[in-house]
Amino acid sequence: MSRLRNRTKFMNKFFKSAIVGLVIIAVLIFLHFIGWLGPVEGLAVRIFSPLQQGTRAVSGQGKSFYDSWLKKKDLLAENSQLREQLKSNQIDVSRIKALQEENELLKKELGFASESQLKHVAAKIISGVADPYSQTVVINRGQHEGLLKGMAVVTENGVLVGKLTEVGDGFSKVLLLTDNKSKVAATVQNSDRTAGLVEGQFGLSFSMTNIARNQQIKEGDTIVTSGLEGQIPKNLLIARVESVKEVESEIFKTAILKPIVSFADLSYVLVIIP
């Protein structure tokens, strides 16, 4: 009898605790969606920001060390091969110098941050996100800097890497182009201005889909933003076409894109304010 009583007591306590937990969670979710939890979230991100930045830097260095260690053997073999090549080749020093001068001029012309007429806010990536399947990063700029959901995020060279999905108090979340949920309206830089949608592919890369079969697109073409999305200006560089996939039974073709920048090495970004 006492055993049954104890069991009943436990079940009551258990259910009460579970319901209390559920109610607290429901209240927190409601407060988040009406915006009241915003200052708390901003405070939490600001408090953890130095810790997250430090661990992210250490993690990056660890990865670099590991990659270097793995590549050492390959590098030694490559090194002896290159030494042999160097002996047999004649390097045109004057031609290289001329190319260097041209390179500097082109860099100045392409210098995005200083020459572009678009307003922008510089931001630092302070953390990744908690969900392992998402390609999202957290930056240290938010509502106070005039950021809004949907704005484009680019590197200092003007290459689009993602867009803002959430803007908080002192922080924002950037959905990278490689995420499955990422979709950006884009066009090909050709005479047809071939339109399509750049979609992320499982965190590895991205492709351009919904390209009409009669539209021209080939390997090496440059993909830029189309400007059809309200917050993203047009002609922001996205990627280059690596290959084009065309299936007889499908009405659209797909272009596999090659990223111009490495998404794993991002540290500082610019948020474009239209």
Place this chain on the structure above:
Amino acid sequence: MWYKYILWSIVIILAAAGQVFLSSSQNAIMANFDLLLIILVLLVNLSSFERVIWFLVLSGVIMDIYSSLPFGIFMVSYLLTAIILEALFKNFFTNRSFYSLLIIGSIGVLVYNLFFLSFSGLIYYLGGSEYFTNWRYLGAIGWQLVNVVIFLALAFLFINYLSKRFKPVFLHS
């Protein structure tokens, strides 16, 4: 006594911050290491359910702040996992042995991922946030509520006048 709660809260917050770092790591081994789930399983085995609830609410909030998924997915997934593990622990794996801990831990991982993927997939599929955070939609539901309640009140009064099928508790019959 109060300092124990504060200390415990600090430990939970630091564990959650550590988990955010692990989850966002580019290393595959670290990214798949769920520190919070391990602590949850240990708490289910060693502590009261109230403490478990406190742990998962606080750590879940931190995880949801740093999440790109709709707010609340981590908290709800941890809560449902904790409920199932507590039920299993109290009814089947009651002896706190080495094997029961490992089995509960394994079940915890599977159950947690089932809930997490189900909720994130369901919300992605339904586009849930568009409905639940749109004030127009919520306002329309509010008006529906008001309209239906008023209509039912009037229907009740009318039917109660004509027959005795309703029991007019709190109303003068």
